[in-house]
Amino acid sequence: MLDTPTRRGDARSRIVDVAARLLREQGPAAVTTRGVAEAAGVQAPAIYRLFGDKDGLLEAVAEHVLATHVSTKAALVRAASAGDVDPLEDLRAGWDAQVEFGLANPAVFRLLSDPDRAWRSPAAEAGRRVLESRVHRVALAGRLRVGERHAVEVIHAAGTGVVQTLLSTPAEQRDAGLAASVYEAVARQVLTDAPGSAPGGPTAAAVALRALAPRLDVLSAAERALLTEWLDRVIDAT
Template identity: 35%
Template structure:
């Protein structure tokens, strides 16, 4: 026979899957699990305690996925893949993510996320890829990730939203000094155009003019982002 604790966890998880942006009420949890109030208080203390347990369970599943990512050997690329998965988790589980990083709330899931992040950053530091210390890099990454997820959830955005792409690229460049792997040819061309006048001794006047024309053509050839059907509120 399924225990009351398991029934409450299952009910809370199902309610959050059905309406991931809605925090279920205590009544909804009782009705969905078929248990009485004392059962919840006995196992979890409060509704928040139950939701914390769901956060731990859901985040544990997420970590298994993250650990299963193929390591490419490129630490920066692996860092970017971890960022993408973190943002995806926050967008897929907005209520749980908000609980996980709620100010003043102690979350074991958040502590675990921090530990995994630091381990990856320490590998990057040891490989000479970080231009800031690990503590600063961890604070920057977590702060930008929380801000990115919060804003995307407010705007009903997605993982491939231009704002998410730009945030990811800016973070990688600030941490490593290297452009994000997702820098487009047009973006790279614009950077080179800004640098071209500083390299006047490298090329003749004619070469600089020709190179500038090529770069300008690439810089203006930015692919347009498809407009999604319908408008998002």
């Protein structure tokens, strides 16, 4: 029987699904080419042909698991944007979901937290875009006291650190309130109490206008670019 692209795709999906289950239930050590091949009903050489080696298989599995998670997050952000969901509540819900994902998928989290892997992961990049969308909604609401990019970096770094700390601690010794405490600390750094209130004040207003600038069709493209440049200077100076 011919080895068609469809058959190869079916085999690849089956192998990734089996390996994802083994990774979730037993950890990376359980994802052996022989064990995965037997569970997936394929010959071991097929894994080498499709993924190169075990490391390639693990990367494919991590990418698959994270991509599924990110697609769910993206759908929630779209729904929040279309509805009346408070952007701050949506940001906090995203934080909680990401921490829960990391704790539920430690092997995947560790694989994609490796800087050498993360920068070339499409799913990780998609996840960052979801966070950027959430932060952008907060900026539009006038509740961001720092620039969007800085806020994204702070939130991402803090979330990664929380999960890494919890995963490095025995489950029975973990601080159940750590994630909430860190989020509150992050919120004090990047969020204002209310639109236009001190101490966010002018900076929060500048950030909100910066988020809105690309939509100001009453201005020319050159004028929007100039306005954006001015606002960036205001934000960076505060």
